[in-house]
Amino acid sequence: MKKALSVYIHIPFCLRKCLYCDFLSAPAGEQERDAYVRALCGEIRAEAEHYKEYMVTTVFLGGGTPSLLSGKQLARIFDVLREHYAFSGKPEITVEMNPGTITEEKLLHYAKSGVNRVSIGLQSADNTELARLGRIHTWEEFLAGYELCREVGFRNINVDLMSALPGQTFASYLETLRKVTALRPEHISAYSLIIEEGTPFYEMYAEEGEAALPDEETERAMYEETKRLLGDCGYRRYEISNYALPGYECAHNCVYWQRGDYVGFGLGAASMTGGRRWSNVRSLSDYMELPDGAKKTAFCTLSEDDQMEETMFLGLRMMRGVSEASFSYAFHRPLDAVYGKVIEKHCAQGLLTRENGAVRLTDRGIDVSNYVLADFLLGE
Numbered sequence: 001m002k003k004a005l006s007v008y009i010h011i012p013f014c015l016r017k018c019l020y021c022d023f024l025s026a027p028a029g030e031q032e033r034d035a036y037v038r039a040l041c042g043e044i045r046a047e048a049e050h051y052k053e054y055m056v057t058t059v060f061l062g063g064g065t066p067s068l069l070s071g072k073q074l075a076r077i078f079d080v081l082r083e084h085y086a087f088s089g090k091p092e093i094t095v096e097m098n099p100g101t102i103t104e105e106k107l108l109h110y111a112k113s114g115v116n117r118v119s120i121g122l123q124s125a126d127n128t129e130l131a132r133l134g135r136i137h138t139w140e141e142f143l144a145g146y147e148l149c150r151e152v153g154f155r156n157i158n159v160d161l162m163s164a165l166p167g168q169t170f171a172s173y174l175e176t177l178r179k180v181t182a183l184r185p186e187h188i189s190a191y192s193l194i195i196e197e198g199t200p201f202y203e204m205y206a207e208e209g210e211a212a213l214p215d216e217e218t219e220r221a222m223y224e225e226t227k228r229l230l231g232d233c234g235y236r237r238y239e240i241s242n243y244a245l246p247g248y249e250c251a252h253n254c255v256y257w258q259r260g261d262y263v264g265f266g267l268g269a270a271s272m273t274g275g276r277r278w279s280n281v282r283s284l285s286d287y288m289e290l291p292d293g294a295k296k297t298a299f300c301t302l303s304e305d306d307q308m309e310e311t312m313f314l315g316l317r318m319m320r321g322v323s324e325a326s327f328s329y330a331f332h333r334p335l336d337a338v339y340g341k342v343i344e345k346h347c348a349q350g351l352l353t354r355e356n357g358a359v360r361l362t363d364r365g366i367d368v369s370n371y372v373l374a375d376f377l378l379g380e
């Protein structure tokens with residue numbers, strides 16, 4: 001039987017760089033995008049020989065802004081994938097999109113290529129907040145794109161939201177939550193803004209101090225309201241920052257959290273199969289110039305301790321927690337033999353709970369997850 005494989009494809013282009021963004025993305029012209037798609041298809045083709053014993057169960061086109069590609073460019077990528085890789089019967093295939101780049105022509109090509117899930121980066125329903133983030137779109141443009149996705153027939157849509165934005169108030173965040181839940185997307189990702197070094201925001205807010213950002217109490221209230229309101233609207237929290245209507249959890253992301261095998265194609269994309277990890281080169285000129293099968297770098301074989309730590313760190317992000325049976329199966333020893341004392345300590349403090357053969361964080365444990373997870377490091 002073939003093993004399951006998730007495929008990530010990175011499209012490193014955006015119309016304009018958002019002020020808070022530290023992802024591997026930059027503006028590029030049509031010719032550059034087309035040359036990149038050619039190189040990407042070459043890489044996908046050249047790597048296929050390593051994945052003969054696998055079957056693709058999920059594909060995720062992320063970025064950057066994958067929806068900057070024309071429908072035909074995206075169709076070319078999927079044609080190469082389907083020609084060279086075996087697919088499972090019902091793979092989950094997601095494309096990330098930015099409002100302002102969504103057209104009917106593209107959506108029809110996506111649907112024809114087998115895309116069955118779209119993920120739209122909205123971030124906020126407040127146009128002033130969007131402008132402050134340097135986003136290219138308004139709430140109205142998001143709405144038009146969202147409705148177009150529905151009209152074309154997409155029945156699995158994620159909307160990305162962010163809280164703790166500069167100038168955001170509790171009331172404006174609540175309004176964003178209300179407007180978005182009224183649309184009934186199947187999935188909502190809700191993250192807090194993190195100001196990363198090297199971004200324009202870092203300079204802006206380091207200078208202004210933290211005064212322009214919501215204070216800790218407001219940020220906390222936003223976090224609590226996300227849980228409460230989404231829960232009341234029927235969304236189940238299945239990972240610290242991810243909520244879904246029943247049956248619409250993102251299978252691709254669950255593979256990351258459960259340490260399944262995945263391969264990344266495109267600039268800087270990361271891969272992991274069988275405890276071995278690597279990533280592609282991060283310089284666009286290197287990526288374009290290196291031969292098709294030689295874009296990989298930074299190989300690393302994880303020790304067993306590394307793998308056990310990752311299993312706990314990633315698995316505890318999910319509300320279902322870490323399955324004791326899966327842990328013993330993967331590492332040939334019971335979870336308690338490795339982490340018994342740590343689990344006992346945090347269960348006694350009410351930060352972890354153990355039920356139905358799994359260990360998971362409690363609500364209180366999620367709030368102090370960094371403290372709990374630090375104890376799962378081995379050899380300290």
Ligand code: SF4
Nearest residue numbers: 014017018021063064
């Ligand atoms: S659209 Fe996304 S990837 Fe592109 S600059 Fe903005 S945050 Fe970064």
